[in-house]
Amino acid sequence: MPLGTNTLNFDDEVQRLREKREELLDRVAALDPDNPEAARLEQRGQNIDDYLAGLRWARDEAYEDPDVSVWDADADAVTLCGLTGGEYAGVEDDVRSAALEREQASASGTSRVYMVAHGTVDAPYHDEDYSDAELLAATQQLPYQFLKWAEMHINRMTTVGGQEGNQSFSAAVAERRREMSTDEPN
Structure with missing residues (x-):
């Protein structure tokens, strides 16, 4: 039983992320480029760019994308869920097993695939009759x-x-450092 589910509409998500991106642009532009906070916020902005690219693909191209045959229906939303502790542990075990099968020290790159596979409730690429494989x-x-x-x-x-x-x-460490740098010596 998942922790909770959420149906996410692609148009709504694109709009939300565009607004978030604009807010970040203003915040980063107002900071000194040498401020470590600027680099952190720029990374968040780059993540938003990735999210937007993925959403636009899902909304506008996925159903007709010849390279992704598993997206077998035109869709305007997907339903995702949070994982319980046991489900999350299962994902960790699966990722560890995948690394061992490939004789790799780590399979951290595959963890995203496992999380999305197990955290999807309803989507064109998801069929409840599918085996785990x-x-x-x-x-x-x-x-x-x-x-x-x-x-x-x-x-x-x-x-x-x-x-x-x-x-x-x-963020708390960064704030503490700012406070310490402005404190007068005793």
């Missing part, structure tokens, strides 16, 4: 930018408690 094979065909966008939403729904209103640790 078929589901993974179908999800692997999707463009990186779409997978990146879907994974971001799945991660948000998987994360519980304490996220709203709390700073990330790295």
Whole structure:
């Protein structure tokens, strides 16, 4: 049983991300280029560019894309879900097993595919009758930018408690450094 589901309309997401991108442009442009915050915000903007590319593909091109046969219906939305602790652990185990099968030290690159495969409830590339292997094979065909966008939403729904209103640790460290640099010596 997933933590929760969310149906995400492609047009609504494109609009939301365009607005977020504009806000980031203003924030970054106002910062000194040497400010570490500028680099962090620029990376967020580049992620948004990837998400937008993936969404535009899903909305405008996916159904007719000859390279992605698993997207077998025209769609204007997908339904994604958060993973429970057990589901997330299963994804971690699957990723670890995939690395061992390939005799690799890590399979971190495949974790996105596993997250999206297991975090999709309803989408043209998803069939509830698929075996795990078929589901993974179908999800692997999707463009990186779409997978990146879907994974971001799945991660948000998987994360519980304490996220709203709390700073990330790295943001708290940056703030503490600013405070320390403005403190007068004793």
